[in-house]
Amino acid sequence: MxxxxxxxxxxxxxxxxxxxxxxxxxxxxxxxxxxxxxxxxxxxxxxxxxxxxxxxxxxxxxxxxxxxxxxxxxxxxxxxxxxxxxxxxxxxxxxxxxxxxxxxxxxxxxxxxxxxxxxxxxxxxxxxxxxxxxxxxxxxxxxxxxxxxxxxxxxxxxxxxxxxxxxxxxxxxxxxxxxxxxxxxxxxxxxxxxxxxxxxxxxxxxxxxxYPQTLTQLVSEEVLSLARQHIEYVYPEETEERLRAEEEIELIAASPKRELAEKWEHDTVMEAAQIITERQPEAELKFKLDHMQVRALLADYGINLHIAKTNGRYVVLLEGDTLQFERGVSPVEFAKPKSLHEVISEIEERSRSCSAAPPAADPDDRPPWE
Known part of the structure; x- marks a missing residue:
């Protein structure tokens, strides 16, 4: 040229x-x-x-x-x-x-x-x-x-x-x-x-x-639009529950950091994700589990990436054909993977021990209005 x-x-x-x-x-x-x-x-x-x-x-x-x-x-x-x-x-x-x-x-x-x-x-x-x-x-x-x-x-x-x-x-x-x-x-x-x-x-x-909207902005608008449609479907009448749900959506839209809302069933999330990925196949899915960063495609959700909960704690399960390491060498690279059932049993056991009831508070420590 x-x-x-x-x-x-x-x-x-x-x-x-x-x-x-x-x-x-x-x-x-x-x-x-x-x-x-x-x-x-x-x-x-x-x-x-x-x-x-x-x-x-x-x-x-x-x-x-x-x-x-x-x-x-x-x-x-x-x-x-x-x-x-x-x-x-x-x-x-x-x-x-x-x-x-x-x-x-x-x-x-x-x-x-x-x-x-x-x-x-x-x-x-x-x-x-x-x-x-x-x-x-x-x-x-x-x-x-x-x-x-x-x-x-x-x-x-x-x-x-x-x-x-x-x-x-x-x-x-x-x-x-x-x-x-x-x-x-x-x-x-x-x-x-x-x-x-x-x-x-x-x-x-x-x-x-x-200049055009970024891919992130487009996906965010699509998600909020689907969320509003879901609210209209669940609450067809102008009730307090619907108003409260609409306010929550607006707060989510304005917040730079959000926690898992736990409102939609898995099938609903999959349907919404499919609508978005059909239009934007490269749409990303990024979130943080405690100190751990997870970055994938939205299309991976429910197929290669799964989110679960046990005893009040979140579990993220990733699956794939290859597992690669970069830069610094760690002993994890030499690990023989455990079976999935063994890992799940350990997670559940650890979650149960972490969620054990704390000791009762001393009566003298109670607030004066009780």
């Missing part, structure tokens, strides 16, 4: 007074395709455009921290795609055939970028490209932050020389439009954005682009 560069715009962004200083463009340069081929930018960016185009992206990222996302243009109901300011600007960049024609939309873009909070100094590149074998045109917006404490090797006397404004393509942020679904198939409704930074300013400067 080879990209031909039609034109490239180079902006050097400075923030002279530290993090709180006003950012400004210190230098800009507009290059034609021929000028780009003769410049030092060509070996610097060599292979980056194909790498960005091939980078995989999911319709719904697994988490908010996913570096690569698909953005969709925000549209008011009844309005055409052209009414979105970000779409209109990207279309002007796509339509610009020469560096001169790109000057005005590029200036608008960099000014929008400078107005975004938390933007850091560095180099902003706007590039129009096309595939060598096709006539499809693409706009790439690239940002390289300044590298800290960078030096070059000099000679045996001075050894190194400090560099104040070094950039690297290693953690380069990128936006590609239109989204290339596959070579020869483009999606004009989406942009592909990539950034590793915890600050999401490379998303924020395109204010009229929205």
């Amino acid at each position: 080879n990209f031909v560069i039609d034109w490239l715009t180079f902006f050097l962004i400075e923030q002279p007074e530290g993090e709180g200083g006003a950012k400004h463009v210190r230098m800009s340069r507009f290059l034609s395709g021929d000028e780009y081929q003769k410049s030092e930018l060509r070996p610097f960016l060599d292979g980056e455009f194909a790498r960005i185009a091939k980078r995989k992206v999911e319709p719904n990222p697994k988490s908010e921290a996913s570096p690569t996302k698909l953005g969709r243009f925000v549209l008011e109901e009844g309005h055409p795609l052209e009414s979105n300011p970000n779409y209109a600007l990207l279309q002007r960049l796509l339509a610009a055939e020469t560096p001169g024609e790109s000057r005005e939309p590029c200036q608008e873009l960099v000014q929008s970028y400078l107005r975004t909070s938390q933007v850091r100094g560095g180099v902003l590149l706007v590039v129009r490209t096309r595939l060598e074998t096709l006539d499809d045109r693409y706009v790439f917006i690239l940002k390289c932050d300044f590298e800290q404490k960078t030096a070059i090797i000099t000679d045996e006397h001075s050894l190194i020389a400090n560099v104040n404004m070094a950039i690297s393509a290693k953690n380069m942020k990128s936006l590609m439009y239109p989204h290339m679904v596959e070579q020869g198939m483009n999606d004009p409704y989406h942009v592909k954005i990539h950034q590793f930074s915890h600050a999401r300013y490379f998303e924020e400067f395109m204010r009229f682009i929205e």
